[in-house]
Amino acid sequence: MSSTVPLVVNFEGDFVLQLVPVESDFTMDQVAEAAAHHSLNRRVKPQPDRTLRVRIQDAGGPVERATTVEAAGFQVMETIEVYYE
Amino acid sequence: MALLNRSDWYDIARDTNWTPDYVTEDELFPPQMSDAFGLPREDWASYDEPYKTTFREYVKVQREKDSGAYSVKAALGRMKFYEQADPGWLSILKSHYGAIACQEYQAGMAEARMARFGKASGMRNMATFGLLDETRHGQIQLFFPHEYVNKDRQFDWAHKAMHTNDWAAIAARHMFADMMNTRDAVSVAIMLTFAFETGFTNMQFLGLAADAAEAGDITFSNLISSIQTDEARHAQIGAPALKLLIEKGKKEEAQKKVDIAFWRSWRLFTVLTGPMMDYYTPLEKREKSFKEFMEEWIVGQFERNMLDLGLDKPWYWDIFLEELNDTHHGMHMGVWYWRPTVWWNPAAGVSDAERNWLEEKYPGWNDSWGQCWDVITENVRNGREDLTLPETLPIVCNMTNLPIVGAPGKRWGFKDFHHDYKGRRYHFGSEVDRWIFEQEPDRYAGHLSLIDRFVAGHIQPPTIAGALQYMGLGEGESGVDAHNFAWAYNYEKPQKKAG
Numbered sequence: 001m002s003s004t005v006p007l008v009v010n011f012e013g014d015f016v017l018q019l020v021p022v023e024s025d026f027t028m029d030q031v032a033e034a035a036a037h038h039s040l041n042r043r044v045k046p047q048p049d050r051t052l053r054v055r056i057q058d059a060g061g062p063v064e065r066a067t068t069v070e071a072a073g074f075q076v077m078e079t080i081e082v083y084y085e
Numbered sequence: 086m087a088l089l090n091r092s093d094w095y096d097i098a099r100d101t102n103w104t105p106d107y108v109t110e111d112e113l114f115p116p117q118m119s120d121a122f123g124l125p126r127e128d129w130a131s132y133d134e135p136y137k138t139t140f141r142e143y144v145k146v147q148r149e150k151d152s153g154a155y156s157v158k159a160a161l162g163r164m165k166f167y168e169q170a171d172p173g174w175l176s177i178l179k180s181h182y183g184a185i186a187c188q189e190y191q192a193g194m195a196e197a198r199m200a201r202f203g204k205a206s207g208m209r210n211m212a213t214f215g216l217l218d219e220t221r222h223g224q225i226q227l228f229f230p231h232e233y234v235n236k237d238r239q240f241d242w243a244h245k246a247m248h249t250n251d252w253a254a255i256a257a258r259h260m261f262a263d264m265m266n267t268r269d270a271v272s273v274a275i276m277l278t279f280a281f282e283t284g285f286t287n288m289q290f291l292g293l294a295a296d297a298a299e300a301g302d303i304t305f306s307n308l309i310s311s312i313q314t315d316e317a318r319h320a321q322i323g324a325p326a327l328k329l330l331i332e333k334g335k336k337e338e339a340q341k342k343v344d345i346a347f348w349r350s351w352r353l354f355t356v357l358t359g360p361m362m363d364y365y366t367p368l369e370k371r372e373k374s375f376k377e378f379m380e381e382w383i384v385g386q387f388e389r390n391m392l393d394l395g396l397d398k399p400w401y402w403d404i405f406l407e408e409l410n411d412t413h414h415g416m417h418m419g420v421w422y423w424r425p426t427v428w429w430n431p432a433a434g435v436s437d438a439e440r441n442w443l444e445e446k447y448p449g450w451n452d453s454w455g456q457c458w459d460v461i462t463e464n465v466r467n468g469r470e471d472l473t474l475p476e477t478l479p480i481v482c483n484m485t486n487l488p489i490v491g492a493p494g495k496r497w498g499f500k501d502f503h504h505d506y507k508g509r510r511y512h513f514g515s516e517v518d519r520w521i522f523e524q525e526p527d528r529y530a531g532h533l534s535l536i537d538r539f540v541a542g543h544i545q546p547p548t549i550a551g552a553l554q555y556m557g558l559g560e561g562e563s564g565v566d567a568h569n570f571a572w573a574y575n576y577e578k579p580q581k582k583a584g
Contacts, residue, residue, distance in 0.1 A: 006540050008480050008501055008512060015415050015457055015493035016422075017480035017501055017512070019536055038477050042464070043422070043457040043493070057500055077510055077540065079501040 005069055005076055007031070010057065011039035012083035024070040028054040028063050035082040050084040057081055091139055099210045102126075119202040121269040122335045132205030132329055136321050143214050147221065150311050157307045158229060166302060167233055172567040173365040173432030174300050177293070178230065179239045180429045183246035184253065184357055185289075186226035188261050193219035195265035195273050199322065202270040208322055212270075215278075215319035222312050229308055238561040242428035249557035252426060252535045253356070256486035259532065260353050264346045271326055272342055279323025280346035284387040286316045288358055292378040296362065299370040324394060331395045341524065343391070344399040348517045351383075351405060352412075352485045359413025360420060363443065364434030365567070374446040376409045384409075401517045408515075410447055414454045415490025422461075423475050423488075424564035425553055432567035435462070436575045449496070456494030465573040475549060481534045483511040484518035506530055 002025040009020045018038050022031050032052035040046045053062035056072075057079040063072045074080070105113050116123060138146075167175070196219055199212035226243065233240040246254045264276040290313035297306035330339040362375040373381070384406070388398060399405070421431040435443075435458045443450045464472040479488040480501070489512060491499020502513040506526050513519040522529050535552075538544055544555045553563060568576065 010499070010501065013456065013493055013497050015454070015490050016419055017489040019478045019480055019539070038475075041460065042472050043418075043460050045456070045460055057503075075510070077512070079503055079512070 002026075002070075005074055005078075007035075007074065008077055008079040009035040009038070010079065010081045011035055011044060012081070013044040014039040015043065017079070022069055024068065026069050028065050028067055028072070031069060031080070032082050035080075047084055052082055053085045055081050055083070091137065091142070095137055095139065100206045102206055114202060114204055117269055118198065119269055120204055120271045122271055122330055122333075122338060124204070124271075124329070124333055124335070126204045128329065128333055129203075129205040129208075132207050132325050134207035134211050134321065134325060136211065136318050138214060138318070143217070147217070147315075150314065151221070151225070154225065154308050154311045158304045161304050162232070166304070167236060170302065171300070171367045171432075172430060173367060173434065174302060174370075175237075176429040176432055176567050177361045177365050178233075178302075178305060179237075179242065180253075180357065180361070180427070181289075181293070182226055182230045182240070182243035183428050184257050186223060186230075186243050187247035188257060189219050189223035189226060191261055191265055192277070193223065195219075195277050196319065198266075199270045199273055203274070204270075205326070208270070208274060208326065211319060211322050215315075215322065218315035218319055222315065225308065225312070229304070239428050239430070239564075242562065245557070246428060250535070251428065251556040251558065252481065252486065255535060256356070256481075257353065259486050260349045263349060271330070274323045274326040275330070275339055276342050276346035277323075278320045279327060280343045281350045282316050282320035283323070283390060284347060284383055285350045285354055286313060286320070287382045287386075288354060288378055290316060292373075292382065293358065293361065295372045296366045296370060299372055300366060324390070327394050327396065336395070340396055340399075343396060344401070345521050345524070347387075347399055348401065348405070348521065349485070351408070352487060352514070352518070355408070355413040356416040356420065356487050360417035360431070360434075363413065363446070364417050364439075365432045368434075368439050368442060371442075375413055376446065379409055401520075404515065404517060411453075411492045412490065414447070414450070415492075416487065418454065418457060419479055419488040419490060421566075422473070423479065424566065425474070425549070426556060426558065427564040428558065428562055430564045430567040433458075433461075433570075433572045436572040438575070439572070453492045453494040453496045462573045465570045470570075478536055478539060478549075478552060480512055481536050482514035482518050483532070483534055483537075484513055484521055484529065486534050487514065489514040 002023040004021050005024050006019055006021045009018050011018070020035050020038060022034050026034070031054050036052060053065070055062045056074075062085070110126065114120065114126070193216050196212045196215035200209050200216055203209045203212060230240045230243040247258065264281060265273060268276060290309045294306045294310045294313070297309070327339055327343070330336065359375045362371065362378060391398060417431075420427055421433055424431050440451065440455060440458070444455075461473055464470070481487055482489050489501060491497070502516050502519040504511045504513065504519050504522060507530065509530070511522060513522065533541065533543075539547060539552065544551050571577065
């Protein structure tokens with residue numbers, strides 16, 4: 001059974017960290033989509049031809065797109081960056 | 086009988102020290118209330134306040150000041166300033182009174198702490214007058230906005246704000262309580278009076294007074310200038326205390342407290358004063374940019390004050406100078422975007438002409454902050470007000486309780502300065518905020534930010550509407566765009582109404 005995991009999201013091109021709740025069985029693509037809802041077309045122009053990726057702040061690379069929040073080991077209020085590949 | 090000159094009797098009269106027989110020195114002056122630096126009472130005998138006044142002189146001068154401020158208010162009361170004022174200017178008044186008025190009473194309690202627990206008689210004497218000053222500031226800044234309450238409920242927040250859980254009120258309470266109400270008398274002297282009052286009240290009470298005069302708000306200009314004359318006097322309590330602490334080998338500890346108070350003041354001013362000066366004040370009435378005022382009053386004058394006393398510049402001075410370019414732009418955008426959460430109507434201040442001014446004052450503004458405003462402006466023009474309103478909350482800093490912001494657009498790359506302590510993760514808006522926490526973690530660790538409360542389920546329902554209710558914002562109180570989006574059409578009548 002999935003559980004809700006609130007995350008701290010820093011979206012590329014935006015100016016503020018935001019609270020974004022996701023489900024523990026969300027894939028990284030779903031996390032990116034949930035994050036985008038609060039930034040894209042609000043304060044950040046979309047870039048339709050590019051793919052959004054997710055990484056933990058200060059980590060080297062992105063988490064695989066199909067990996068779930070639970071499998072990635074995201075903690076409650078983990079700070080993630082959502083950015084265009 | 087002829088009066089003696091003040092200098093003939095002042096020193097003797099103010100030194101009402103006595104030697105306690107029935108209690109110990111520490112019982113009379115408990116260190117946690119009196120002097121965390123631990124200087125013996127004899128050392129404090131050499132404290133020499135630079136400004137000396139007597140009760141007779143004080144009352145005479147204060148009466149004249151009050152007569153002046155109240156007379157100007159009475160004389161101009163019939164001029165219908167409220168009806169004619171720019172909505173952005175009215176927002177300045179509302180945010181100022183809500184953030185400041187009741188905190189003046191708290192400042193009075195801080196002065197009272199120095200008046201009772203200061204070991205130096207000169208400090209006690211000056212702080213007694215400081216207590217009277219702050220009482221005056223609380224009363225006058227509640228009385229002046231009161232005449233507008235029947236026109237606009239948001240003015241009621243002059244008194245209401247500090248009694249709510251509104252995020253801005255939490256931020257102000259956390260910061261002021263840290264430097265004014267939870268420290269010993271000597272720390273209050275250097276944190277409140279030296280770091281905050283000599284540094285920052287000039288910005289709010291003189292810088293803003295200049296803009297107020299330009300904007301035709303003579304009553305407010307006169308009021309806050311009058312307040313600043315008191316600040317200029319009682320702010321001098323801190324410098325002789327610092328001089329003494331440095332002489333007695335306490336420079337490092339004193340420096341740290343000044344550094345903490347200076348940074349906390351700076352951050353609060355980025356949300357309070359920065360947007361007022363660079364966005365809310367009508368363009369043609371702006372005397373200087375926020376950054377220019379900061380450079381004059383803080384970078385120039387306060388830096389010199391610190392060095393003259395024998396202190397160093399704070400270790401983070403380069404970070405501070407860098408922040409002058411950006412942080413308040415982020416606070417402004419956050420306040421505007423989350424406008425239902427404040428008790429004033431934020432003025433966007435980003436018409437074409439205003440953007441040109443911002444670009445001139447802050448080169449690169451268009452490539453960064455302007456990029457976000459481009460999207461917002463387009464949404465307004467396309468009638469999509471819904472996209473200019475939040476569906477979640479910003480993350481706030483566990484030190485400042487203000488949103489964690491950074492330069493967007495082409496310069497995006499800011500970060501969360503988080504820190505784990507006793508199993509809990511704390512989020513900070515800057516390296517300096519995290520450093521302050523690390524100096525004394527148990528002092529701050531128990532506090533829950535608005536976001537912590539939201540995540541912990543204290544705010545129900547867990548929605549924006551639930552958060553507004555938690556913050557005490559009712560009908561007619563929540564902020565809306567000050568100019569009904571006219572800025573998106575360069576202040577012409579909107580062609581197509583948003584929403």
